[in-house]
Amino acid sequence: MFAIIALLDKKTENLIKEIWQDLRKQSISFYAEEVEDRKPHITIASYNHLDKDEMIQSMDQFYDSTFQVEITFNSLGTFLNSGTLFLSPTMSTSLSNLHRTHHDFFKRFNDNPDSLYLPGKWVPHCTLANRLSHDKLCEAFKYCSKKLSTIDARITEIALIETILTDGRCIAAPEVYSKKLLSNTIEV
Incomplete structure (x- = not known):
């Protein structure tokens, strides 16, 4: 299986990795270590x-003139009966356009009409923990809701990853290719 993912600026990436480590240290979630x-x-x-x-x-062609997307994470959520905890960005016009235009341009690759990442089904999110019991989910939510506040971030890169499965579980997600997005800030 393959996925197209939006990667975040280094400051945000490091903040989320810190949350992953804190959840691991407290034996709440081992999400960061489950997948190479x-x-x-x-x-x-x-x-x-x-x-x-x-x-x-196609990615090279499509994303060659795409600018970075400013996003704001200001929600902490879960998918029902999933044991997943995530940060959810506000659905801005820029984020919606990035997603919609990707799917419009790459529709010839769509081989899964049931994908949860298709327009009309997509819930943009950045996973903090998954496969948690109800008690661990509550612990993770309590910790993250105290630790986190609104995060202003940027999508700076789009990557193609391949998910490697063993016994139905993802064990690795190597990056096959990535494309940096154009900066929309002017250097002085």
């Missing part, structure tokens, strides 16, 4: 099968 090569991200799309070379060429 895991980075904080927002998944944009998923694909069961893919011609990697064709996708890379």
